[in-house]
Amino acid sequence: MSTTTLLVRRDRLDQTRIVETPDLPLADGQVRVRIDRFALTSNNITYAAFGEAMNYWKFFPTAQEGWGVVPVWGFADVVQSLHPGLAAGERLYGYWPMADHAVLEPSRLSVAGFSDAAAHRRELHGVYNQYLRCSADPFYSADSEDVQALLRPLFTTSWLIDDFLADNAFFGADTMLLSSASSKTGYGTANQLAQRSGLQVVGLTSARHKAFCQRLGCYSKVLAYEELDQLPSDLHAVYVDFAGNAGLRRDIHRRFPKLGYSCSVGGTHVDQLGGGKDLAGPRPVLFFAPAQVKKRQGDWGAAELGRRLAQDWQRLLARVGNPDAPWLAAVHHDGAAAVQAAYAQVLAGQGDPALGHILSLSRS
Known part of the structure; x- marks a missing residue:
């Protein structure tokens, strides 16, 4: 064998x-x-x-x-x-x-x-x-194994990003900028953030994925990367970077002098990964999901954290599997x-x- x-x-x-x-x-x-x-x-x-x-x-x-x-x-x-x-x-x-x-x-x-x-x-x-x-x-059902395998670990990361930002009062910002908006972790995060009052959630994506992101209905606005200049430069914003594109990160840091926080999550653009040296504004901080898990287990206990995750997972599952408009x-x-x-x-x-x-x- x-x-x-x-x-x-x-x-x-x-x-x-x-x-x-x-x-x-x-x-x-x-x-x-x-x-x-x-x-x-x-x-x-x-x-x-x-x-x-x-x-x-x-x-x-x-x-x-x-x-x-x-x-x-x-x-x-x-x-x-x-x-x-x-x-x-x-x-x-x-x-x-x-x-x-x-x-x-x-x-x-x-x-x-x-x-x-x-x-x-x-x-x-x-x-x-x-x-x-x-x-x-409590997350499991035999007929949704594919969706669980695809989205469950990403949903957990999305949920924890939203929770981390809320835990820090969104660093004083009212606009969340999410790159790689068509990614599963990206739109999972947007879906959580969209349930917060007073926040604008802007998805940034490639031109070919713009229509897909708009159909999801969880972004306040969707822009192609080259349309970044359509946003006013005086936004109080947080940047959540799922792409790892060093050039895009540099453009966002330069354009928004009131950027309150720069959160680096992933690296979908592997060939363009770059560090945070010589950037205007806040230094990018790599988000490490297990650290927020540990904090919330301390705040709430593992059982309560699991209950909240399972509750929001079922809500996402209903949206993803909507037969009229599946994600x-x-x-x-x-x-x-x-x-x-x-x-x-x-x-x-x-x-x-x-x-x-x-x-x-x-x-x-």
């Missing part, structure tokens, strides 16, 4: 290879899972782009020097267990390698889920080490060649924002 994995060259994200590695016998306390399906979005490209700085390459290490495994979110089934608390056949949601199998070392089991206590993950952030049992997950349709890519091609497409940023990519290396 072997495991099929997609490897990505760490310093050249456009270079990939498929590898087969023989499976080692399980040790006591371990489980082997078959990864059934996972989503691939610009969020995963961000994991790769910040792989060194944010330790994303460390979650699923590989013995091949210079190559890494991009983490993804999705569903898997336990196929072999040497752990007394988990049986074969149990379905799990969590953070996986781009592979068809994985081995976990469950600890701190509860009705809801468990943590992976593998030695190499103990120093990594605990949010990414949590695995949920679908049988007890998203899933496209499946099964098998090694299809997964490799889908990765190249998402990396290039040329996809249709109305489509979501669901991948599987265990199906063909």
